[in-house]
Amino acid sequence: MIQLDNVAKTYNTNGAPVHALQGVNLHIAEGEFAAIVGPSGSGKSTLLSIIGAMNPPSQGRMLVDGIDVYSLSVERQADLRHEYLGFVFQQLQLLPYLTALENVLLGLAIARMRRADKLQRAQEALERVGLGSKGDRLPGQLSGGEQGRVAVARALVNAPPLILADEPTGNLDSATGRQILALLQELNAAGHTVIMVTHDAQATAHARRIIPILDGRLVAGEEAATDDDGENKVDRAHDD
Amino acid sequence: MQLYDISLKGLRRRLGRMALLLLSLVTAVATVVTLVSITRSLNHAVAHRLDEFGANIVIVPQASDLALSYGGISVGTAAYDVGELTLADLEPIGSIPNARNISVVAPKLLAAVDLGAGQVLMAGVLFSEEVRLKQWWQVRGAYPSGASGPVASTLGGHAPTALAVGRDGPSTEVLLGARLAQTLGLEPGDTLVHGGHTLLVAGVLQETGSQDDDILFVDLSLAQEIAGRPGEISLVEIAALCSDCPVEELVRQIGDVLPQARVSAVRQAVALRMETVGQLTQFALIVSLVVALIGGLIVLTTMLGAVAERRQEIGLFRALGFRRAHIQRVILGEALLISLAGGVLGWLAGMGAVLLLRPTIAELAMESPWDPILALVTLAGALAIGLAGSLYPARRAADLDPTTALRAL
DSSP states (O other): OEEEEEEEEEEEETTEEEEEEEEEEEEEOTTOEEEEEOOTTSSHHHHHHHHTTSSOOSEEEEEETTEEGGGSOHHHHHHHHHHHEEEEOTTOOOOTTSOHHHHHHGGGTTSSSOHHHHHHHHHHHHHHTTOTTOTTOOGGGSOHHHHHHHHHHHHHTTOOSEEEEESTTTTSOHHHHHHHHHHHHHHHHTTOEEEEEEOOHHHHTTOSEEEEEETTEEOTTOOEEEOTTSOEEEOOOOOO | OOHHHHHHHHHHHTHHHHHHHHHHHHHHHHHHHHHHHHHHHHHHHHHHHHHHSSOSEEEEESOTTOOOEETTEEOOOTTOOOOOEEGGGGGGGGGSTTGGGEEEEEEEEEEEEEOSSSEEEEEEEOHHHHHHHOTTOOEEEOOOTTSSSOOOOSGGGOOOGGGGSOTTOOOOEEEEOHHHHHHHTOOTTOEEEETTEEEEEEEEEOOOSSGGGGEEEEEHHHHHHHHTOTTEESEEEEEEOOTTSOHHHHHHHHHHHOTTEEEEEOHHHHHHHHHHHHHHHHHHHHHHHHHHHHHHHHHHHHHHHHHHHTHHHHHHHHHTTOOHHHHHHHHHHHHHHHHHHHHHHHHHHHHHHHHHHGGGSTTOOOOOSOOHHHHHHHHHHHHHHHHHHHHHHHHHHHTOOHHHHOTTO
């Protein structure tokens, strides 16, 4: 599903080049739940933004279902984000002036469908995350965990094949974090491919595959995967 | 949830900032509406007054040998006694299609008379019409009787005034030009005798600087009697309200019903009127443009500020797959809503100001200010200002990189 070939990303900071990513080769198959794990500054968020069709690499290419994403126009990249991807952001990025239902509806704002169908889809998404009765609440009237669930509902409302989550437990207490991770697991079990960036050891336990990253490079030989029991197991690194 | 829902909710979210923007737009629109309405009314009033301020059409007999000068207008020969028109000839003027545009019809008989101090020009006039025609006249003493009394008017296609006077016999009260009075040594209340008629000097004109200073104005019927030319007239001066119709058209219509006369427009006067009206309009236009420009700049800075404030939010939209055009539509949608509100409220405020100011701005013959075309133009103008001022901010917003805007990534 996702294929990164020799991807590098260099930023210019005060005129000095900073290599955020170098020589990244990665394949993520449909149906995987992968956790990109690394310390702060390791390049994991940059990698997620490249996979998210938001940040063109300085070198290499990224394919989604065989489509070279960054060879597309900026507008087609936007279309791809809309049709293929659902995002759960670290700060959740709920708009405080919209109700939970309206925040979920944002994911469908540009979809070509009838208003009633949009409402039904958004309501279903909220019910799926257990917030069917709180659609009329503003984010400020919801707990942190509930806000996180609204963010997940917004990510899945468009039924995207791929869900990207950036530190989904970053701002949550451990119990709430576990709820969000359980939700992501459910979505994965329902057929969504999930890629999560985290530095939380607990969070990695929910992923079926761990992709370690350090100093902008995938760490060869330390990639891990979990078996069906949720136990991590170390695989050979995918470094071709 | 549609894009315009996002625009609407975005406006509600930034109520304070948007209220200030709305206030600015309302002020700008109200200023322009007030200015335009008052200028239009002033134009109308000025045109109306100018129309009444002297003749703009002159009718003289159809004769090729006329070279008489009156008030700078060629009206006859040096003999002063050319006259082939009669009062009865004027009757059809009341029936022309644009008769309602005719304000004053002032027939005159010009003749030379000898008052002992040499020949002077006697003008037989209908004082009631003459006084309306020459509103700049100021008189010592009084106008001869008949000048201020009710007279039949040609307005609305009524019979020419000339036909309605003189039935009780000609008035013997006369009006003297300033220099003539000085030459003859006459003052209001004095009398002078000519051809068996005793004429009472009712008033003396203040100096006008025109040929009127040397003329003896007498009642038309009396002049006809003195000159021995009953019913005849030498020329007719007409003041027409031509601000809403071309004077040439009136000239053509009068010419059609008076084939025996030569009808011509006093072009200089017409040009002057149009120039004055044009200057007022130009002034209003310039001020309106400046106000519109300021309004546009306020929209621009406010919307730029709003975009800067919403970088993360716009980044979220981009991350969710909104195209650049979608982002522009959200921003322009907000501009559209606020401009629409600004246009409607501004127009209402402007109309309110006009109604308040109306009594204080002279005796404006103001038309009904509730002009639907002005309302539509106002609305279109407000939308144009709002959208033009928001184009650049919308483009800036659409150019935002989702990763730059979403600092979380």
